[in-house]
Amino acid sequence: MPNQIASSKIMKLAYKKIVVKVGSNVITQGNGLPDEHRIQHLVNQLSAIKKQGIEVILVSSGAVASGRSLIKVSEKQDAVTTRQLLAAIGQVKLINTYAGFFNEHAIKCAQVLVTKEDFRDRAHYLNMKNCMEILLQNEVIPVVNENDVVSVTELMFTDNDELAGLIASMLNADALIILSNVNGIYNGDPKAEGSEVIQEISGTVSNLASFISTGKSQFGRGGMITKSTMAQKVAKLGINVHIANGTTDDVLIGLLNKEIIHTRFVPEKSKSGKKKWIAHSENAATGIVKLNEGAKAVLTSGKATSLLPVGIIKIESDFLKGDIIKIVDEENNLIGLGIAEYGSDKARERIGLKKQKALVHYDYFYSAI
Numbered sequence: 378m379p380n381q382i383a384s385s386k387i388m389k390l391a392y393k394k395i396v397v398k399v400g401s402n403v404i405t406q407g408n409g410l411p412d413e414h415r416i417q418h419l420v421n422q423l424s425a426i427k428k429q430g431i432e433v434i435l436v437s438s439g440a441v442a443s444g445r446s447l448i449k450v451s452e453k454q455d456a457v458t459t460r461q462l463l464a465a466i467g468q469v470k471l472i473n474t475y476a477g478f479f480n481e482h483a484i485k486c487a488q489v490l491v492t493k494e495d496f497r498d499r500a501h502y503l504n505m506k507n508c509m510e511i512l513l514q515n516e517v518i519p520v521v522n523e524n525d526v527v528s529v530t531e532l533m534f535t536d537n538d539e540l541a542g543l544i545a546s547m548l549n550a551d552a553l554i555i556l557s558n559v560n561g562i563y564n565g566d567p568k569a570e571g572s573e574v575i576q577e578i579s580g581t582v583s584n585l586a587s588f589i590s591t592g593k594s595q596f597g598r599g600g601m602i603t604k605s606t607m608a609q610k611v612a613k614l615g616i617n618v619h620i621a622n623g624t625t626d627d628v629l630i631g632l633l634n635k636e637i638i639h640t641r642f643v644p645e646k647s648k649s650g651k652k653k654w655i656a657h658s659e660n661a662a663t664g665i666v667k668l669n670e671g672a673k674a675v676l677t678s679g680k681a682t683s684l685l686p687v688g689i690i691k692i693e694s695d696f697l698k699g700d701i702i703k704i705v706d707e708e709n710n711l712i713g714l715g716i717a718e719y720g721s722d723k724a725r726e727r728i729g730l731k732k733q734k735a736l737v738h739y740d741y742f743y744s745a746i
Contacts, residue, residue: 390633392551392617394432394513397423398541401438402558403623410446411439411471415624417478419556422629423518424482432513434548435486436521436541437475443467464525475520485517490524493534496543497661502654506547513548538604542611546653553611554632555604556623561640562605578609579643608642614656615647648743655701655714655743662703662714664696664721666736673706676713677746683735684715684742686727695721704737716741 399419406412416439427433441460444467450459472488479486489509495501512519521544523534534540538555545553565572608618621628621639631637648656668676672688684704696702697720704712715737717724727733 389635390552390617392431392633394434394548394550394552395426396434396436396541396545396548396550396553397556397629398436398537398553399438399556399623400537400558401442403556404437404439405442409442411442411474413474416474418626419623419629420475420478420482422627424479424484426629426633427484427518428482434509434513434519434521434544434550435475436537436544437471438522438537440464440468440471440522440525443470443474446470461526468522468526471522472520479518486520487512487517489519489521491521491540492524492527493660496547496654496657499654502547509544509548536603538607542607543657545611545616546614546657549647549650549653550616552617552619553608554619554621554629555608556621556628557601557604558622558624559601560622560625560638561620562601574638575640576638577641577643578605578612580609580645610656612642612644613648614653615644617644618642649740651716651741652743655716655741658701659703659711659714661701663694663700664702664717665693666702666704666724667691667693667709668704668706668712670707673712676704676742677744679744681739683739684737685731685735686724686733687729687731689724689728689736692721692725692728697721702737704742711745713742713744713746715743 404412404415404419423433423435441463444463444465447466447470448462450462454462468488468490472486475486489505489512491505495505509519509521521540523537523540541553541555544550559567561574561576562578563572564575604620608620612618619632619639619641621632621637625631625637628637632639666684667690668684668688669690672684675682675688676684690707693705696717698717700717701714702717703714706712718734718736718738724736727736
């Protein structure tokens with residue numbers, strides 16, 4: 378593995394801010410312990426990129442693996458408490474490992490631990506965004522991870538891919554780079570002869586799941602289906618998403634110089650900061666509003682259209698003004714998410730009526746279709 382990286386290369390992809398997510402399968406050895414050589418190589422690349430003037434945010438798994446290297450856990454412990462124990466101990470070692478390697482490049486890093494709850498409340502969300510922005514302004518690289526000590530069962534992210542997508546959207550990054558242990562998304566089983574990497578994906582591709590391997594990495598929680606679903610969602614918000622092989626030497630430098638084969642999700646038109654927050658807030662939604670087919674067609678046409686009471690069939694559950702609500706069709710399929718301009722009581726009074734104030738203004742509506 379090369380120790381010197383050509384930081385003098387001008388990056389061909391003109392990104393100013395990137396989020397890099399590294400999975401457990403990239404920085405963990407076959408025995409379940411951290412691969413410090415791989416971590417150091419990753420830091421070398423990130424440092425070279427930062428010295429090109431690109432802002433870098435790192436979303437890193439690996440706390441549990443780091444904890445496993447420090448303590449032997451009784452087999453009698455249940456899975457949840459074992460994870461909490463290993464994460465609590467391991468997170469200290471993980472951030473110290475990163476800090477030590479970044480220090481060799483005279484770069485500071487900071488630990489940012491988050492939970493799913495931090496993204497549900499708009500005030501918490503903005504506080505977290507402000508924290509990361511002040512770190513970047515002071516030339517500090519945020520190293521973000523889920524707080525596995527308190528995040529258990531329903532409070533957990535699907536995996537760190539979901540977290541990385543949220544961070545990229547929140548910070549309005551130009552690109553999200555997901556490092557896995559495969560070269561990208563293949564048009565068949567990656568191990569089968571003749572399978573090739575799909576190098577570019579545009580729009581929503583519903584049949585990706587039909588040929589993506591459903592297997593998860595040995596040490597991570599997420600598989601390629603969750604990666605591709607999240608990648609399409611983030612690209613829809615106007616952010617480039619790349620999936621590449623993190624075990625390839627100089628993968629980040631090669632990717633930014635368009636020198637390696639990987640999968641890129643082509644971004645759509647960039648959405649506003651508020652819409653980016655709404656897009657990732659399905660779990661925070663309180664009310665549910667059902668529309669008729671005509672209203673669905675108008676709302677998902679791509680034109681700047683607000684949700685009017687005339688197209689509403691039913692208010693499925695209560696909500697208050699300012700709440701995030703789910704908007705569904707007659708078959709209960711999710712159409713989108715939005716911020717309610719008024720509560721469910723007023724909305725019920727106006728069901729089917731014309732010339733009424735919009736329940737969700739276009740500026741605060743995110744189409745999931």
